Amino acid sequence: MDFVAYNEIMICNTPICNVPVSGVVIGYEFRIKYPSYRGCFLSCIEELYFEVDGQRLSETEVFFCLNGKQFTIGELPELFREYWFIRDPAVIRVLKPGGLSKGEHTIRVYMKHRVPYTGYFGTYLVLESDRMETRSCEG
Amino acid sequence: MKEDIRIGVSLYSLTTPFIHGVLDLEGCLKKVHDMGYKGVEIVAAQMVPEYPFPSDKWLYMFRGLLEQYELEPVCWSAYIDMGTRTDRDLTEAEIIQYTVNDLIYAKKAGFSMVRTQHAISPAIFRKMIPFCKQLDMKLTIEMHWPHHPEVPVWKEYFKIMKGEGKGYLGFVPDFSIFQYMPHALYLRQAIEYGCRKEALDKIVKIHEEGNCSFPDNPAERETYCLKRIEDGDFTEIEKHYAAEMFGKFNHPARIEQFRDVIDCVFYIHGKFYYLDNDRHDPCIPYEELIPKFVEYGYKGFIASEFEGHHFYSEVDCEEQLAHYVAMNKNILDMI
Numbered sequence: 001m002d003f004v005a006y007n008e009i010m011i012c013n014t015p016i017c018n019v020p021v022s023g024v025v026i027g028y029e030f031r032i033k034y035p036s037y038r039g040c041f042l043s044c045i046e047e048l049y050f051e052v053d054g055q056r057l058s059e060t061e062v063f064f065c066l067n068g069k070q071f072t073i074g075e076l077p078e079l080f081r082e083y084w085f086i087r088d089p090a091v092i093r094v095l096k097p098g099g100l101s102k103g104e105h106t107i108r109v110y111m112k113h114r115v116p117y118t119g120y121f122g123t124y125l126v127l128e129s130d131r132m133e134t135r136s137c138e139g
Numbered sequence: 140m141k142e143d144i145r146i147g148v149s150l151y152s153l154t155t156p157f158i159h160g161v162l163d164l165e166g167c168l169k170k171v172h173d174m175g176y177k178g179v180e181i182v183a184a185q186m187v188p189e190y191p192f193p194s195d196k197w198l199y200m201f202r203g204l205l206e207q208y209e210l211e212p213v214c215w216s217a218y219i220d221m222g223t224r225t226d227r228d229l230t231e232a233e234i235i236q237y238t239v240n241d242l243i244y245a246k247k248a249g250f251s252m253v254r255t256q257h258a259i260s261p262a263i264f265r266k267m268i269p270f271c272k273q274l275d276m277k278l279t280i281e282m283h284w285p286h287h288p289e290v291p292v293w294k295e296y297f298k299i300m301k302g303e304g305k306g307y308l309g310f311v312p313d314f315s316i317f318q319y320m321p322h323a324l325y326l327r328q329a330i331e332y333g334c335r336k337e338a339l340d341k342i343v344k345i346h347e348e349g350n351c352s353f354p355d356n357p358a359e360r361e362t363y364c365l366k367r368i369e370d371g372d373f374t375e376i377e378k379h380y381a382a383e384m385f386g387k388f389n390h391p392a393r394i395e396q397f398r399d400v401i402d403c404v405f406y407i408h409g410k411f412y413y414l415d416n417d418r419h420d421p422c423i424p425y426e427e428l429i430p431k432f433v434e435y436g437y438k439g440f441i442a443s444e445f446e447g448h449h450f451y452s453e454v455d456c457e458e459q460l461a462h463y464v465a466m467n468k469n470i471l472d473m474i
Binding site: 002003004006038046077083085088115117119124 | 151154155157158159160163182184185188190191218219220221222223224225228256257258328332448449450451452
């Protein structure tokens with residue numbers, strides 16, 4: 001199967017960081033990259049969800065940050081002018097009062113994404129990238 | 140003449156170190172320079188940080204890097220990202236806009252050729268001629284698997300390339316169209332996904348026998364192969380790989396199909412997936428292809444295009460490229 005090896009880059013090898021606002025921790029962040037050999041328009045992401053420590057996150061508690069902007073997951077299908085460069089991490093910001101505890105946590109990312117140049121037979125190749133990694137939270 | 144053939148490189152071959160952050164774009168240029176390459180291709184959607192709207196500042200910086208590393212800009216590879224939008228495909232006006240942009244960006248970065256994809260359509264391809272003439276740029280369409288010169292739309296493309304687009308419009312055969320056997324990384328992955336080694340060997344043997352028994356009839360060959368799988372003792376995943384293998388590698392293009400269109404071949408993608416030696420690719424018949432392209436009169440670059448990075452990240456692309464260059468040198472020396 002083509003494209004499979006690119007899933008390795010999807011969850012960045014960087015720590016999870018809690019997000020303080022005026023001394024109050026409102027949530028945490030981790031980084032992901034687009035799992036392919038080239039970048040994509042965000043509109044090509046057909047489904048994206050996350051599990052942290054086995055718990056699926058609801059869309060309302062997740063923000064997708066890229067190119068200096070912040071988007072909701074629901075906005076992604078409309079973002080056909082927003083390009084995700086293959087080496088740029090997107091920051092996934094999760095609202096969770098108090099953030100995550102210091103130590104290791106599992107992150108699972110599931111992404112269903114359309115390869116936009118493959119539609120010449122009438123349907124587009126749609127890939128499913130599914131990756132789980134353990135990352136540490138620095139508290 | 141064989142002296143008219145030059146072996147270049149697509150920076151796409153360095154996908155693994157690039158996407159893993161081991162090499163940045165300048166690192167890739169330095170790497171291919173150090174390997175002795177002169178001509179390079181860039182896949183803009185992959186390596187241009189400001190894609191799809193790179194600034195003049197970035198384009199001229201990139202041009203300077205190419206000069207610094209003594210590299211000849213050969214091909215700017217573009218896409219027809221028809222499915223960019225969720226609600227509809229790109230319109231003709233949008234495809235023209237993106238393609239004109241690529242011609243302009245390529246020109247500014249010092250390239251004289253843009254590679255696009257066959258989804259551009261004959262009508263739009265024809266409409267690009269004035270832009271190509273104005274900018275003195277070549278526009279080429281990649282002929283990629285599963286296409287080959289007998290596919291009807293290519294007859295239309297050849298007519299345009301040989302007619303009103305002569306000298307400006309051409310095509311880029313990707314040697315994947317000649318692939319007749321599954322590569323080593325594909326087979327390794329099949330085993331990791333659950334195929335039994337002995338069953339996979341049997342499937343490959345059936346595939347080989349099918350190719351030998353029905354050399355000129357891909358449909359009959361596929362039916363024959365699938366029937367043997369149905370009658371055999373194979374698991375679901377083995378059947379899946381068998382069907383994929385028979386469908387993908389049982390109707391390679393024929394080299395003689397290129398004799399009459401060689402004047403439209405402006406560039407070649409020397410696709411390969413895995414080489415464990417300097418002499419022979421067991422999947423793509425380089426020993427036949429290179430002498431025939433020389434005989435037919437091809438002049439230009441063959442880009443080393445390693446694509447094993449789709450399957451495994453630990454395969455060393457530098458080692459693969461070294462095998463590829465040596466193999467082609469050996470073949471050219473034999474002519």
